[in-house]
Amino acid sequence: xxxxxxxxxxxxxxxxxxxxxxxxxxxxxxxxxxxxxxxxxxxxxxxxxxxxxxxxxxxxxxxxxxxxxxxxxxxxxxxxxxxxxxxxxxxxxxxxxxxxxxxxxxxxxxxxxxxxxxxxxxxxxxxxxxxxxxxxxxxxxxxxxxxxxxxxxxxxxxxxxxxxxxxxxxxxxxxxxxxxxxxxxxxxxxxxxxxxxxxxxxxxxxxxxxxxxxxxxxxxxxxxxxxxxxxxxxxxxxxxxxxxxxxxxxxxxxxxxxxxxxxxxxxxxxxxxxxxxxxxxxxxxxxxxx
Amino acid sequence: xxxxxxxxxxxxxxxxxxxxxxxxxxxxxxxxxxxxxxxxxxxxxxxxxxxxxxxxxxxxxxxxxxxxxxxxxxxxxxxxxxxxxxxxxxxxxxxxxxxxxxxxxxxxxxxxxxxxxxxxxxxxxxxxxxxxxxxxxxxxxxxxxxxxxxxxxxxxxxxxxxxxxxxxxxxxxxxxxxxxxxxxxxxxxxxxxxxxxxxxxxxxxxxxxxxxxxxxxxxxxxxxxxxxxxxxxxxxxxxxxxxxxxxxxxxxxxxxxxxxxxxxxxxxxxxxxxxxxxxxxxxxxxxxxxxxxxxxxxxxxxxxxxxxxxxxxxxxxxxxxxxxxxxxxxxxxxxxx
Numbered sequence: 171x172x173x174x175x176x177x178x179x180x181x182x183x184x185x186x187x188x189x190x191x192x193x194x195x196x197x198x199x200x201x202x203x204x205x206x207x208x209x210x211x212x213x214x215x216x217x218x219x220x221x222x223x224x225x226x227x228x229x230x231x232x233x234x235x236x237x238x239x240x241x242x243x244x245x246x247x248x249x250x251x252x253x254x255x256x257x258x259x260x261x262x263x264x265x266x267x268x269x270x271x272x273x274x275x276x277x278x279x280x281x282x283x284x285x286x287x288x289x290x291x292x293x294x295x296x297x298x299x300x301x302x303x304x305x306x307x308x309x310x311x312x313x314x315x316x317x318x319x320x321x322x323x324x325x326x327x328x329x330x331x332x333x334x335x336x337x338x339x340x341x342x343x344x345x346x347x348x349x350x351x352x353x354x355x356x357x358x359x360x361x362x363x364x365x366x367x368x369x370x371x372x373x374x375x376x377x378x379x380x381x382x383x384x385x386x387x388x389x390x391x392x393x394x395x396x397x398x399x400x401x402x403x404x405x406x407x408x409x410x411x412x413x414x415x416x417x418x419x420x421x422x423x424x425x426x427x428x429x430x431x432x433x434x435x436x437x438x439x440x441x442x443x444x445x446x447x448x449x450x451x452x453x454x455x456x457x458x459x460x
Numbered sequence: 461x462x463x464x465x466x467x468x469x470x471x472x473x474x475x476x477x478x479x480x481x482x483x484x485x486x487x488x489x490x491x492x493x494x495x496x497x498x499x500x501x502x503x504x505x506x507x508x509x510x511x512x513x514x515x516x517x518x519x520x521x522x523x524x525x526x527x528x529x530x531x532x533x534x535x536x537x538x539x540x541x542x543x544x545x546x547x548x549x550x551x552x553x554x555x556x557x558x559x560x561x562x563x564x565x566x567x568x569x570x571x572x573x574x575x576x577x578x579x580x581x582x583x584x585x586x587x588x589x590x591x592x593x594x595x596x597x598x599x600x601x602x603x604x605x606x607x608x609x610x611x612x613x614x615x616x617x618x619x620x621x622x623x624x625x626x627x628x629x630x631x632x633x634x635x636x637x638x639x640x641x642x643x644x645x646x647x648x649x650x651x652x653x654x655x656x657x658x659x660x661x662x663x664x665x666x667x668x669x670x671x672x673x674x675x676x677x678x679x680x681x682x683x684x685x686x687x688x689x690x691x692x693x694x695x696x697x698x699x700x701x702x703x704x705x706x707x708x709x710x711x712x713x714x715x716x717x718x719x720x721x722x723x724x725x726x727x728x729x730x731x732x733x734x735x736x737x738x739x740x741x742x743x744x745x746x747x748x749x750x751x752x753x754x755x756x757x758x759x760x761x762x763x764x765x766x767x768x769x770x771x772x773x774x775x776x777x778x779x780x781x782x783x784x785x786x787x788x789x790x791x792x793x794x795x796x797x
Contacts, residue, residue, distance in 0.1 A: 201581075207581050255772075255776075258776070262779055264525055264580065264581060264584070265519065265525055265720075265724055265728060266724070266775060266779055268525075268527075268584075268724075269721070269724045269725075269771065269775045270772065270775050270776070272717055272721075272771070273768045273769075273771035273772045273775065274768070274772070275768075276764055276765075276767065276768035276771070277764075277765055277768035277769060277772075279761075279764070280761035280762070280764035280765045280768065281761070281765055283760060283761035283764075284759050284760070284761045284762060284765070288760070387761075391713060391714070395588065395592065395713065398585050398588070399589070402582065402585055406581075406582075431600070433596070433599065433600070433607075434596055434599075434600055436592070436596060437592075437593055437596040437597060437600075440589045440590075440592050440593045440596070441593065443585075443586075443589045444572075444586065444589050444590065444593065447573075447576070447578050447582060447585075447586050447589070448572055448576045448578070449576075451576060451577060451578050451582055
């Protein structure tokens, strides 16, 4: 195969990886602050994907624009979920939290199944078959738009955590729970905000994903696992790590799909995860726990 | 022998013994009373009780959260099924290959995790990763027929062949009942022994356990290998009961999740929790199914939504599971809790 083919596939993989990264960023933010592993993460993304599909098929609204309102809807969902359901569980053991979120995931998958049925749905935008040519490179327009949108969304999020007062307060909760309580932060509200922000990430990522893959109600668990792989590879709790992990996994999947067989591609992602856990358990950019 | 008997029955109240005997008697006569459909439901319940008990050795006793136990079911099933279909090795002998293979796999995962300090959530996700790795690997492994699945020859049998595990559901019922009872006894013996006390110490506070001189690495390795070996029999049973194996099914994460819902709902770390949990969850799913059919709701997924809601309610209301709560009311003491 000519070198250009590899390069094309690699670039496509990196762009898809950016969207993966944004999805995983949500998981990372939630774990980093609330210390709850969101086992319903992929299922939450499938809610966002169905919202995007419905908005597109009913009103011809472009998922790239709708990603903002969809993120807002998911934010409200995440906020309500944390303050109403998950908050009493933050001091419970991991297996108890796990069961709660697995139950939630079961409910989401099957409610979607009742509403939309088992068939795959897709978004066919006007630019679905466009591509950009850059020297020998030929890149799908949808992937370029989705990747760029993911970068913008992540940049806004970095700025929020870095420069706003609420962002600083949330980081304070993550660094030192007791300290945050002592200085008078409303930790429960900040946790709910964080969960909402994590859900908004996955909402925006879900809207973009509809440009790249078909959606079915059963898609959730696959993406929950994928988000885990990415976040742990990059470093659980590290925001740049999640993006880097996303790019790495997107690239690996694309190249493995080309060199071996597409159905075996996630085996390589899991292989990377095992290696990272063994040789750098805190992830590529994660901090070693004290 | 009397040492074992003493450990098995020592400090078990008369009241508990009567309850256990009554339950066992009910389970033994059940196939004569209920119809064939209910027998298969009971088989599923006991299968989940068995696997839940096996998982409980790792999580309930030793505090190591494994979310990838499907890998041991899959390995056990595939080893025994390949030996049977290719070389005619009977399942009871195949078990002597399946158990060491699963135990070795558990030992590898445990060794890597415990040596490299992978704990808590990270350990849980490492176990998922191995199970998923195996699922996709077997999907592309031609000697086990890859994704097309491995089938055991099915024929009408004139009589039950226990030695080759070919026969009626009732035979399988008694096989899995015996296995569940054996696992229950094994767990009781383990948890009242030196090794069990060390496990509980590790579960409660690993640092303190190590400070007290317990070789925590070694005892965690015991837990993962024993748990894996015990789980592998469930795989052998699965293969010969359903007569087919698909990597997509046996290694699937939903298999791992289904396996651990019972003990979590029933009560992690208790001896009776996995059994109670299996009865409650399967009973719940079955009754939801028939209730929805009765009132004429035929929506795919509706049953699962109710199931999820019930899980939510139970885990929110009874954080320790149903059994510790119930045992207190019945005046029974459980060795594990």
